[in-house]
Structures are given as structure tokens and as C-alpha cells.
Amino acid sequence: MGKKKINLSILYTVPASLLLIMFLIIPLIFALYCSFYQYKYMMQGSFVGLANYIECFVTPRISQSFLITFIVTFASTAISIFLGLVLALWIDRRSGLFAYFIEMIGLIPWVISMVVAGLLWRWMFNAELGLFNVIIRAMGFAGVDVIQNKTAAQVALIFVLSWRTIGYAMVMILAGLKGIDDTLIEASHIDGANSLQTLFLIKLPMIKSSVLLSTIVLTVSNFTNNTVPKVLTGGGPVNATNVVTLEQYNLSFVYYEFGKSSALSVLIMICTVIIIACYIKVAKYKI
Amino acid sequence: MKRLLVGFLLLLALFPVIASGSQEGDGKTEIVMWTFLDPENPSNGRNVALKQMITEFEADNPGVDIIVEPKNYATMTAEFLTAHATGSAPDIIWCARDELSGVLDAGALEPLENLFLGEWSEEEIKDIDDAFFRFGERDGKHYTLCLNKNALVMYYRADLLEAAGCDVPETWDEILDAAIKMTKTENGITTYGLGQSFPSGYSDPQLLTNWLIDKQGALFDEDGRAMWANQVGVDGVNWITHCIDIGVTPEGCLNLGTEDIISEFSAGRYGMFIAGAVRIGSIKDTCSFDPKDVKVMSLPGGCVIDGWFAGIWSGSKNKEMAGRFLEKMYSPEADLLWVEVGAQAPVRASTLEHITITEDNDYLPVMLDAFANGFITPNDMAYAGWKINLNEAVQRVVGNGMDPLEALQQTADEFNRANGR
Amino acid sequence: MNNHKVRKYTIRAVEYLIAAIFAVINLIPVFWGVITSLKNPREISRIPPQIFGFEPTLMHYQTVLSGQFFRSIMNSVLFSLFAIMLGLILGYLAGYGFARRKFRFKSLLFFLVVVGIPLSGGSSVLLIPNYLYMLKLHMTNQFYTLPLIYAAYNLPMAIWIFIAGIKAVPFELEEAARIDGVSQHYIVTRLVPPLVKPSIASAALFIFIGSWNDYITASVMVSGNLKVIQQSIYDFMGFFGLEWGPLTASTTIAVIPILIVFTIAGRQLVSGLTAGAVKG
Numbered sequence: 001m002g003k004k005k006i007n008l009s010i011l012y013t014v015p016a017s018l019l020l021i022m023f024l025i026i027p028l029i030f031a032l033y034c035s036f037y038q039y040k041y042m043m044q045g046s047f048v049g050l051a052n053y054i055e056c057f058v059t060p061r062i063s064q065s066f067l068i069t070f071i072v073t074f075a076s077t078a079i080s081i082f083l084g085l086v087l088a089l090w091i092d093r094r095s096g097l098f099a100y101f102i103e104m105i106g107l108i109p110w111v112i113s114m115v116v117a118g119l120l121w122r123w124m125f126n127a128e129l130g131l132f133n134v135i136i137r138a139m140g141f142a143g144v145d146v147i148q149n150k151t152a153a154q155v156a157l158i159f160v161l162s163w164r165t166i167g168y169a170m171v172m173i174l175a176g177l178k179g180i181d182d183t184l185i186e187a188s189h190i191d192g193a194n195s196l197q198t199l200f201l202i203k204l205p206m207i208k209s210s211v212l213l214s215t216i217v218l219t220v221s222n223f224t225n226n227t228v229p230k231v232l233t234g235g236g237p238v239n240a241t242n243v244v245t246l247e248q249y250n251l252s253f254v255y256y257e258f259g260k261s262s263a264l265s266v267l268i269m270i271c272t273v274i275i276i277a278c279y280i281k282v283a284k285y286k287i
Numbered sequence: 288m289k290r291l292l293v294g295f296l297l298l299l300a301l302f303p304v305i306a307s308g309s310q311e312g313d314g315k316t317e318i319v320m321w322t323f324l325d326p327e328n329p330s331n332g333r334n335v336a337l338k339q340m341i342t343e344f345e346a347d348n349p350g351v352d353i354i355v356e357p358k359n360y361a362t363m364t365a366e367f368l369t370a371h372a373t374g375s376a377p378d379i380i381w382c383a384r385d386e387l388s389g390v391l392d393a394g395a396l397e398p399l400e401n402l403f404l405g406e407w408s409e410e411e412i413k414d415i416d417d418a419f420f421r422f423g424e425r426d427g428k429h430y431t432l433c434l435n436k437n438a439l440v441m442y443y444r445a446d447l448l449e450a451a452g453c454d455v456p457e458t459w460d461e462i463l464d465a466a467i468k469m470t471k472t473e474n475g476i477t478t479y480g481l482g483q484s485f486p487s488g489y490s491d492p493q494l495l496t497n498w499l500i501d502k503q504g505a506l507f508d509e510d511g512r513a514m515w516a517n518q519v520g521v522d523g524v525n526w527i528t529h530c531i532d533i534g535v536t537p538e539g540c541l542n543l544g545t546e547d548i549i550s551e552f553s554a555g556r557y558g559m560f561i562a563g564a565v566r567i568g569s570i571k572d573t574c575s576f577d578p579k580d581v582k583v584m585s586l587p588g589g590c591v592i593d594g595w596f597a598g599i600w601s602g603s604k605n606k607e608m609a610g611r612f613l614e615k616m617y618s619p620e621a622d623l624l625w626v627e628v629g630a631q632a633p634v635r636a637s638t639l640e641h642i643t644i645t646e647d648n649d650y651l652p653v654m655l656d657a658f659a660n661g662f663i664t665p666n667d668m669a670y671a672g673w674k675i676n677l678n679e680a681v682q683r684v685v686g687n688g689m690d691p692l693e694a695l696q697q698t699a700d701e702f703n704r705a706n707g708r
Numbered sequence: 709m710n711n712h713k714v715r716k717y718t719i720r721a722v723e724y725l726i727a728a729i730f731a732v733i734n735l736i737p738v739f740w741g742v743i744t745s746l747k748n749p750r751e752i753s754r755i756p757p758q759i760f761g762f763e764p765t766l767m768h769y770q771t772v773l774s775g776q777f778f779r780s781i782m783n784s785v786l787f788s789l790f791a792i793m794l795g796l797i798l799g800y801l802a803g804y805g806f807a808r809r810k811f812r813f814k815s816l817l818f819f820l821v822v823v824g825i826p827l828s829g830g831s832s833v834l835l836i837p838n839y840l841y842m843l844k845l846h847m848t849n850q851f852y853t854l855p856l857i858y859a860a861y862n863l864p865m866a867i868w869i870f871i872a873g874i875k876a877v878p879f880e881l882e883e884a885a886r887i888d889g890v891s892q893h894y895i896v897t898r899l900v901p902p903l904v905k906p907s908i909a910s911a912a913l914f915i916f917i918g919s920w921n922d923y924i925t926a927s928v929m930v931s932g933n934l935k936v937i938q939q940s941i942y943d944f945m946g947f948f949g950l951e952w953g954p955l956t957a958s959t960t961i962a963v964i965p966i967l968i969v970f971t972i973a974g975r976q977l978v979s980g981l982t983a984g985a986v987k988g
Contacts (some may be wrong), residue, residue, distance in 0.1 A: 012805025013817050016798040016863055020820055024827045024859035027837040034837065040667070040707075041389035042368035042836075061701075090723075098727070104970055105731050111917050111966045113938060116959040120737040121952070126538055126547065128476065128755050129554055131740055148539030154826070167734065175906050179876055209872045217865060220826045224833055227924075234488040236542035238686035239679075242487065245641070245833065252836055253365050253945060254388055255671045255705050265833045272826035280822075323947040328775040331948060356849075356931040360947040361836075366928055369836055372845040476755055546950040554753040569949050699885040 028269065031262040039258035052263035061239065062247050062264070066271075069243040071227075072154070073222040078160035080218055081211065083162070084169025089199070091170070092177045103174070106167025114164070118231035121160050122147060150240040158239045160232055161222050169214045171233045177203065194224030212283045219279070220272050244268060315352045318609050321367060322597075325357035333435075337616075340624065344615050351608055361489070361673075364390065371395040376600045378609035381434065384593050388666045391425050392519070394538035396598040402610030406627045414635050415617070416664055423596055426664065430594035432617050434625075435565070436632045438657035439491050439591040440583040440650070442552060442567075443559040444469075446576070447478065451558075455584050459526065462559070462587075466535040469558030473651070480535040482552060482560030483527065484543035484683075485678040490561055491545055492591045495677050498523035500662045501588025501632050511668045512708045513699035515677065516692065524684055525689040531685060541682050543592035561586070563593065564654045569664035585657060592661035632658070669706050676702040738963070745769070746856040746954035752952050768953035771959060777940050785965065788919040791858035795866045795915040796908060798859070803870020803907075804896060808882070824864035839928045849930050857929065858919040866911040873907025874900065920966065936963050 035052050038045035056062050087106070091099050109117065124131040125146035133143040146152045180203065188198045203213075226245035229235060235242035248268065251261035279285075307593050322566040325330070326338035327673065341353045355655040358366065369374035371393060390396060392694055398404075404412070423431030441462075448455070450467035466480030488642070495515075499506055502519045515523075530536040543551070545562065552560050562570075564583055570579035597616070600610050615621060622638045625631040632654045633639055644651060666668045676698040681695040744752055746764040805811070806818060827834055838857075840846045847856075875902060884910070885899055886892075901908070923938035941962060944955040 008810040009805060009809035010813065010817075012809060013802040016802035016867060017817055017861045019794075019798060019856070020824050020863060023836075023838075023857055024824045024864075025820065027834050028823070028827060031834055031837040041364070041386075041393050042372050043393050044372075054913060057783075090726075094723075102727055102730065105734050107970070109734055111921070112738065113921055113923075113941060113959055114940065114962055115923065115938075115945075116741065116955065117737055119945075119955075120741055122547075123550075123952075124737065124740060126551075127537070128556055129550065129753070129757055131736070131757060131759070131886050134756050134759075145537075145539035147541050153542065163733065172910065178904065207848055211873075213868060213872060216825065216868075224826055225766060226833075230488065234486050234542060234544055236487050236682065238541065239487065240683045246488075248833060250672070250675075252360055254387070254675070256365065256368070256669075257705075258836060262837065263839075268833055269823075269826055273823055276822055276825060325775075325943060330771050330775065330954065333948075354932065358931065359927045359941075359942065362928060365836065366839060369840050370843055373840060375843050375846070424982075485711060546945075549949065550753060550952075554755045556755065566949055569951070573753050575750050575753045575755070 010168070014164075028266075031265050034259055036259075037259050039260075039262075041256045045259075048259070052260045053267070055180045055260055056264050061242070062244070063242070064239065065242045065244045065247045066239065067153075068239075069223060069245075072158055072161065072241070072243060075275055076165070077215060077218045077223050079090040079158070080165040080169045083166050084214065085173055085211065087166070087170040088173040088177055089203070091174060093258035103167075103171055106170050108167065109164045110168040114225075114227045115231050117164065118160065118228045121156070121163075122232050125156060147233055150237055150239055153237060153241050157229060157233055160228055161225065165218050168217060169218060172214040173210050176207035178204045179210075187238050190222060208283060209285065212279060214287055216276055216279055219275055219284055223272050224268065225274070257258055316350055316605055316608055317354055318379065318605055318612055319354045319377040320358060320381075320609075320612070321356050321358050321363055321377045322379075322381045322595075323358060323360040323363065324355070326355050328357075331544050331629075333625070333631065336621075336624040336629040339628070340621050342614055344612055348608070348611075351612075353612060361364070368393055368395065371600065371602065374602055376602060378600055378603040379597060379603055379613060380600060381595045381597050382431065383595060384664065385669075385671060387422070387431065387596055388669050389671075390598075391430060391666065392669075395601055396430040397601045397603070397606055397610075398430055398598070399432070399610065399613075400428050402606060403614045404429055414637050417636075417658055418592060418661065419594055419596075419634075419658065422594075422663055422666055423598070428432045431598040431647045432595045432613060433594040433634060434616060435595040436634060436654070436658060437563045437565045437593040438632075438654045438661055439561055439593065440564045440653055440657065441559055441561055442570070442581065442583050444555075444557075444576070444580050445582045446580040447558045455582075458587055459501075463526075463530070463535070466530065466559060470535045477537075478556060479537050480556060480558045481530055482491065482543075482548050482557035483530070483536050483540050484545065484548045484560075485681045486544045487679060487682070488544065489676055490674055490678060493561060493678065493681075494527060494586075494673050495520070495523045495681065496591055496662075496674070497524065497561075497586040497588055500591070501586075506673065507670065510708060511665075511670065511706065513673070513676070513702040515680070516696040516699040520680075521691045524681060524695065526693075527604050528685060529682055541686050544606060564650055564657075565631070567650050579646065584655055585652050588662075590653075590657035590661045592657055592663050672705055673702055731793065741956040742960050744952055745960050749953055754808050768861065769956035769961070771954045772940075772958045773942075775940070775943070777958065777961065780935045780937045780940040781934070781962070781965065783934060784920060787854045787858060787936060788916050788949075790855035791862070791919045792912050794855065794859040795862050796911060798861055798865030799911055800901070800904075800908070801896075802863075802867045803874055804900065806867065806876035807871045808879070809843075821864045821867050825868075827861070835924060835928060838925070842929060848928075849932070849934060850894075851934060853929050854919075854922075854926060854934070854936065857925060858915065858922065862915040862918040865914055869907050869911045869914065869946045870904065873904040877903045916969070 030108060036047060036049060038048050091102055123129065126264050127133060127143060127145040132146065137143050144152055184202055188202050193201065195213055210218070224245060226249055229241055229243045230249070233241040235246045245268070248261055248264045251257045251264060306502065313396065324334050324337050326334050326341055328334050337702055344353060345351060361374055364382055367380045367392065419433035419436060420429065423429050424431070447469045448465060451465060453465040453468055456465045458463040467477065469480035471478055484490060486491060496506065499515055499519060504515070504680065506514060508514045531540065548560055549562055549566060549570060551557060553570055554577050567581065571581050574581060596597070598615055599606055599613060603609055617634065619635055619637060622633055622635045623641060626633050626638060627644065632651060680694045680698040683689040684691050685698070743759065745768050747762055747768065748765050751758065751762045806814070808855055842853065847853055882895055882899065883896055890899065921938065923942060926936045941955065941958045944951045944958060
């Protein structure tokens with residue numbers, strides 16, 4: 001009887017696993033296979049072993065772009081999670097229309113088309129035509145040509161990536177906060193804990209998994225995001241915002257170096273899986 | 288839960304209904320074409336022209352359905368090559384200039400001589416024989432016909448040029464002189480004489496390209512290696528940095544894209560700038576000044592020309608019929624449609640007889656001159672990413688203060704390496 | 709007393725101020741997009757840009773609606789709903805299995821889910837391998853192509869959301885039910901789902917947004933009659949350039965279904981769902 005149960009339990013996960021294997025894992029394995037071959041214009045050439053990977057490592061542009069990607073990803077994710085957490089703790093104390101209103105507004109950047117949002121920001125950051133400089137100048141400051149300045153462009157990219165995801169982090173964390181049993185918090189108040197102690201001893205540990213979850217979603221989403229950098233800064237100026245997905249895109253669709261681009265895809269994949277594994281380890285999440 | 292399931296089943300039942308549109312084959316021969324045009328979207332004249340050709344063709348050939356699958360122009364060729372590798376590509380494909388050699392290397396296209404070109408008289412061929420037609424040639428056979436000719440011309444504001452007291456500039460010195468005189472600041476808003484852009488992504492070839500063509504006739508040597516890390520290139524870069532230094536080109540030009548610079552020109556920020564001549568219609572429609580003042584001119588040494596090249600997939604089961612539709616799109620009547628409804632430049636010399644040059648289409652002579660004498664990259668091997676490489680050389684000099692020769696050398700190496708030279 | 713009141717009102721004021729700043733930053737591109745969609749092309753390219761004081765026009769909305777825009781909205785709605793259904797059912801079952809059961813290869817299968825996360829989310833990373841693979845299966849340009857892909861892409865996150873949700877449900881509840889002689893089938897299909905409503909809602913939202921906002925996958929996998937909404941929006945930034953008017957108009961229209969989903973189901977989706985996960 002017991003043995004039979006163990007055998008059946010795996011069945012819960014089988015349909016999902018099949019779908020994942022079919023649409024995610026097989027293409028990934030195929031990309032892995034291609035990454036060991038030379039491809040020119042999608043024509044398979046000779047087996048080159050690890051040459052495509054080595055090429056990715058020794059090309060300064062690509063290694064540089066990995067560095068930029070890491071900085072941009074972690075900065076924007078940290079900002080989103082931190083502000084999302086703060087906003088969620090705040091909204092959690094309120095209810096009714098006000099809270100609902102804030103939640104709705106928070107989610108709007110996440111739901112509107114990334115490319116149009118990116119284009120609109122780019123336009124608003126434009127030196128002469130942009131709303132941003134109109135406001136800045138109206139306030140009496142000198143205008144900034146955001147997308148043309150190396151540091152400003154990096155800040156703008158991090159800003160737009162965070163802008164897109166703060167509301168999402170907020171709602172995800174809020175859902176976790178709402179899930180905490182009220183009696184726990186009441187009990188801690190009765191025991192004489194102040195609100196800070198309640199926060200650190202009760203609330204934060206209880207929402208660990210929703211924070212972890214949104215951190216993973218946002219890290220991955222920012223790391224593999226090709227659309228926002230492409231339309232917002234295009235990688236420039238002078239490669240200041242040249243993230244790795246742009247390099248990967250160029251390898252595929254400008255140079256048609258499919259082998260190298262597959263190798264880079266695999267590297268991107270490995271990076272994100274390692275980051276996720278680290279998060280899981282740090283959060284002591286057990287399956 | 289039950290309601291959920293009922294809803295689910297209803298949804299399943301609905302699917303064939305929406306999918307029905309794509310399955311109206313009923314035994315007809317289907318010719319599939321990939322292009323960035325969408326005949327179902329009437330907001331663009333080219334779409335309307337294409338739609339009319341399809342209607343006419345299907346009426347003449349009752350057993351044939353022309354199915355256009357509109358694609359994103361940036362990824363279309365990669366998709367086509369992928370589909371070619373799996374043996375399920377469309378019958379007709381439009382390729383961009385920079386990718387054609389790769390497509391030919393892959394053996395993905397059928398020589399048109401095997402289909403219809405062989406039956407054409409010498410006179411007919413002469414009617415379409417130009418740089419674009421020869422671009423589609425390899426080993427004596429033609430693989431493509433150019434359906435969308437473009438030339439990268441210099442746009443200028445006739446009103447500003449007149450106010451500056453200059454004639455249409457023809458040399459580099461005259462361009463610089465006009466740019467200086469057109470630069471002015473009014474009400475806190477600066478109009479720059481010469482707009483330039485040097486993005487790392489998609490862009491139209493910029494002045495440095497024309498400089499190199501003008502001074503040394505080519506961008507690449509016989510082995511296809513980059514030929515810009517030399518004194519000519521350095522002079523070109525210096526000419527550009529000079530424009531920025533004296534303020535006729537804005538400092539923030541390094542990261543402007545094609546769309547940005549067109550929007551800015553339309554907003555009146557520039558006196559002159561380079562862009563595709565095909566964009567003139569939309570610029571005239573959106574500019575904040577009098578559209579009559581939007582004019583185009585040629586560049587010293589001639590313009591860079593570009594286009595989309597339609598061919599027949601070598602693996603197509605209906606090559607003959609697909610070829611006939613391509614022939615239809617290239618017929619004298621179709622060319623007139625492309626020109627009159629689609630506002631394109633003609634592909635046939637004979638079509639010119641039907642066109643009168645007025646103030647509204649005075650860009651045509653500039654385009655036609657470019658088509659006759661312009662520069663196009665060779666198609667003997669891949670020349671991928673050269674526009675990005677040239678832009679990045681300027682970026683490194685202006686943005687990072689690198690020595691021009693060193694920057695040019697670096698990007699030349701990058702080009703050679705990326706293209707396997 | 710008075711002092712207390714002052715303090716209360718100050719806090720209120722600060723709260724509203726923060727809310728206002730948050731709202732302005734979040735909505736400014738949307739606001740700018742809507743304004744732009746109401747301007748005529750010449751007005752759009754005016755320096756300095758006009759925020760008010762122009763004559764509104766609906767010409768861009770007419771342009772957008774003259775094409776096949778409604779069809780692509782319908783397609784997107786149906787594809788998303790299908791993907792949500794599939795993703796919820798498979799994600800819930802797998803989540804239940806991972807959260808509640810022990811079985812062989814469990815960590816291996818979970819690793820599969822973790823590896824799946826970066827592959828989702830609308831990135832172009834595996835675009836070409838995916839396309840090649842779908843071509844080989846002859847599954848491109850079919851009505852089921854995109855729903856299946858969207859469900860698969862968003863499934864790893866959905867599973868994870870369900871694991872977290874189901875773990876938060878006290879196991880004692882299930883055990884008590886089992887002692888009462890309730891079948892396993894009943895527990896999985898009737899007892900647990902109402903208790904994980906928040907997870908259902910967030911997973912559904914996640915899948916919906918992933919499907920609704922996808923462009924890159926749709927652009928290679930389907931075309932013609934199966935075109936989705938983002939492809940229609942992209943039509944206005946195609947080879948012949950960026951047309952700000954129709955682009956912003958179509959984006960504005962595309963946001964409307966999302967707002968409808970939010971207003972009708974919003975309570976359930978975002979805050980209503982959190983009325984107390986455990987209490988059900």
C-alpha cells in the first residue's frame with residue numbers, strides 16, 4: 001500500500017514535466033549541441049569543441065557586457081525588492097479603496113508592453129523633444145541629455161527596469177503579508193513586542209518565500225531582458241549599457257553566428273541558474 | 288471547478304473557429320510569401336499596392352492562393368535560413384542587402400533564369416538591369432529582384448538653407464560651410480546644421496561611409512577586409528569630430544538611433560541629416576514645419592544604396608507559380624502601382640516615362656541618380672555589421688577620447704574577425 | 709489630544725504625498741502615451757512638446773481600428789486564457805506533488821523547474837533553437853502553438869507559486885480530512901484549491917501578463933490570422949519607421965482589456981485574494 005502511494009505521487013508532476021521537457025528542455029539541449037559546432041548563416045559547419053565558449057570569454061566586449069549585466073540586474077532588482085517591501089509593509093496597514101488604488105497603479109508598469117514603455121521613456125528622456133527636460137527646465141535646472149551620457153544612460157536603464165518591477169514586487173510581497181495569520185501578530189503585541197520587533201521577528205521570516213520568489217522572478221527577468229535595453233539605450237553610448245542579451249541578439253541577427261550565439265545563450269542560462277541556486281541556498285529554501 | 292471545466296471546453300470549441308481563417312486551403316495551390324508588408328493593413332500605400340497585385344493574380348490564376356505572412360524585418364532572414372535548414376521555408380522571401388550573400392551561400396534561392404528570366408527578351412532585361420539587378424547575380428545567374436529600392440541621401444531644409452544664403456552643397460567643404468551657417472539658436476532652442484547619429488544598433492550608414500567611398504572608392508579590399516584604418520579614415524573621423532567641436536552637430540549624437548534622428552529632424556532640430564529616401568513621405572507627413580521645405584540631395588562620392596531583394600526558395604514545391612507571382616510583382620503595371628499607390632521609386636527604366644517630376648516628387652531624380660551611380664556592398668561574401676563597426680569607431684573617439692587611428696584599427700579588426708577574414 | 713490629531717493628519721498627508729509621487733512616476737509614460745495618441749502628427753513633433761493646449765484628434769484610433777486590430781485582440785485574449793487554464797491545472801498539480809508528496813527523482817524534477825525559469829519570460833535567448841524545433845514538429849502557425857508555448861514558458865513560475873501557496877496550508881487540515889474518510893481525489897480537487905486562491909490568482913496573473921505582452925515568440929511562431937496584439941502594435945514601428953500616433957493609440961487600446969481584467973477580477977486577483985489565505 002505504502003509503496004504504491006510513493007509510485008503514484010510522481011504522477012502529479014508528470015504532465016507539467018512533460019510540457020517543460022517538450023518546450024524548454026529539448027530546445028535547450030539543442031542549443032547546447034549547436035554551441036559545439038560552427039554555424040554560418042544557419043548552415044552547420046564542423047565540430048569545434050569549446051571554441052565558441054572560449055571566443056565568448058576572450059572577446060572583451062562580451063566579458064564587459066557580462067559585468068554590465070550583473071551590475072544592472074542586481075542594482076535594479078535590489079531597488080525593486082527594497083522599495084516593493086517598504087511599499088508592501090505600508091499598504092498592508094491600510095485597506096479599502098486607497099490600498100486597492102495603489103496596488104492597481106503599481107501593477108500598470110508591469111502589464112503594459114515593454115517595448116512601448118521603453119520607447120516612451122527614451123522619448124521622454126530626449127534632449128529637446130522629451131517631457132523630462134521640459135519639467136527639469138521648468139524647475140530651473142539645466143537639461144540633461146540622458147541617453148547620450150554614459151552614466152546617465154546606465155542610471156536610466158536601472159531606473160526603467162526598477163520602475164517596471166517595483167509594483168510587481170510590492171504585490172507579490174503583499175500577498176505574502178496578507179497570508180500571515182493575524183493572531184500571530186496580535187500575540188506578539190500582547191507579549192510586548194514593538195512594531196520593529198514584530199517586523200523582524202514575525203513578518204519578515206513569514207514572507208521569506210514570497211520575497212525569495214519575487215527576487216528570483218525579477219533577477220531572471222532583468223538578466224535576460226533584451227527588450228528594454230534594446231529600445232531604451234540600444235547598448236550605448238560607447239557600450240555603457242551593452243548588456244549581454246544585446247550581444248547575443250547581435251550574434252544571432254546581425255552576424256548570423258548561430259554557434260557562438262548558442263554558446264552565449266548557454267552561458268546566460270548557466271549564470272541565471274547559478275544565481276537562483278545561490279538565492280535558494282541563502283534563503284535555506286527546501287523543497 | 289465545474290464551471291472552470293465548462294469554460295475550458297468552450298474555449299477549446301472556440302479555437303477552430305478563430306483558426307478557420309488559416310485553413311481555407313481547399314485543394315488550391317498555396318504560395319507563401321514572407322515580407323515586412325502586410326496587405327491586410329491599409330494604412331500604408333505599399334500594402335494597398337501589394338493587396339491589389341494579389342487580387343489580380345488570384346483572379347488570373349483561379350487555382351492559386353497567395354498567402355502573405357508578414358514578418359518582423361529584423362528577424363525575417365534568420366527565420367528564413369532556419370526554415371530552409373528544416374525544409375519548410377516559404378515559397379517567396381524578401382532578403383535585406385547585408386544578408387543576401389549568406390542566403391546565397393546557403394543555397395536557399397532558385398536561379399530566376401530557371402523560372403521566368405530565361406524567357407525574357409534582351410530588351411526586357413535591359414529595362415531592369417541596374418546595380419540592384421546585378422547585386423542579385425552570382426556565377427552568371429540572377430537569384431533576386433529588388434522590390435524596394437532605397438538610397439541613403441542627405442535631407443535638408445530648403446528654407447533654412449535659403450535663409451543661410453547657401454546653394455545646395457556638393458563638396459565636403461560646402462557641406463561644412465552650410466552646416467555652420469544653418470546652425471542657430473532661437474528662443475533657447477538650437478537648430479543644428481548637420482544631424483548625425485552613431486548608434487551601436489540598427490542604423491543607416493553615416494557620413495564616414497560616404498567619406499570613405501568618396502576618397503578611396505571602397506570600404507573593403509579584394510579579400511573583403513575592412514579598409515578604413517588608414518589616413519582617409521582618420522581624416523573622415525576628424526571631419527566628424529570637428530563638426531561636434533564647433534557645435535554644428537550636437538554633442539549628444541553618439542547614441543541617437545535612426546528613428547530618433549528622423550523624429551528630431553521632423554521637429555526642426557536639424558538643417559541636414561542622412562536617412563533613407565524611402566522615409567521622405569512619412570517625414571513630410573509629420574514635420575512641424577512646411578513639408579515643401581523637406582528636400583533631398585546627393586552626397587559627395589554618391590549615395591549608399593540599399594533595398595529588399597525578393598527571391599524564390601530553392602526547396603519550394605511550387606517554384607513555377609511562385610516565380611510567376613514574383614514576375615507579376617515586377618511587371619510594368621505592378622511597378623506603376625508601387626510608384627503611384629505605394630510611393631516607391633520605380634524599378635523599371637520604362638516606368639519613368641509615366642512619371643512627371645513635380646515639386647512633390649523631386650526626390651526621385653536624386654534617388655534615380657543614386658541607383659545608377661551609388662555604392663552597394665559586394666555580394667561575393669558576408670559583410671556583416673560594418674555600419675556598427677564604423678559607428679563604434681566614432682563613438683570611441685568622441686566618447687572615450689581614443690586616438691582616431693587606434694579606434695579605426697580596433698573596429699576594423701572586429702569587423703574582420705566577426706566576418707572570418 | 710489636539711497634538712495627537714495633528715500628528716495623525718501629518719501622517720495622512722505624508723502618506724498621500726508618497727502615494728501621489730508613486731502614482732505620477734508609475735503613470736507618466738502611460739499618460740504621455742495617451743496624450744500623444746490624441747495629437748496629430750505635426751503636433752507630435754513640436755519643440756517644446758505640448759502637454760495641454762492642442763486640439764485632440766481621434767485619427768490614430770481610426771487608423772488602428774481600420775486594420776485587423778480586433779482580431780489580434782481576440783487572438784491574444786483566447787491564447788492567454790487557454791495558457792492560463794493549462795498553466796493553472798498543470799502548475800497546481802505539480803505544485804501539490806512537490807509540496808506534499810515524497811517521491812523518487814523529486815529533486816531532479818525540481819531542478820528541471822528551476823532551469824526552466826530563465827528560459828521563460830519573453831527573452832530572445834532560445835528563440836532560434838525553439839523556432840527550429842517547432843518547425844521540425846510542424847507546430848508553427850497553428851492555433852495551439854502559442855497557448856502551449858505560453859503555458860510552458862510560465863509554468864516553472866506557476867509551479868513555484870503553487871508550491872509556496874500549498875505549503876502555507878496547514879497539513880493538519882488534509883490529515884483531518886483523510887481521517888474523516890475523504891478520498892485523495894477530493895482533497896486535491898475540492899479541499900485544497902479554495903485554500904490556495906491567492907496562489908491561483910497570482911499564477912494566473914503571471915501567465916496572463918507573460919502571454920499578453922509577448923512579442924518575440926509570437927513574431928516567429930505565428931502570423932496572418934493568428935497574429936497577436938503585440939504584433940499589431942509592432943506594425944506601427946516596422947520597416948517604414950516609427951509612427952508615434954498609431955503606436956501609442958494601439959498601446960492605449962491594448963491596455964484596456966488589462967484594466968477590465970483588473971477592475972472586474974482585481975479584487976479577487978490582487979487584494980481580495982489576500983483576505984486571509986489560511987482562513988479561505
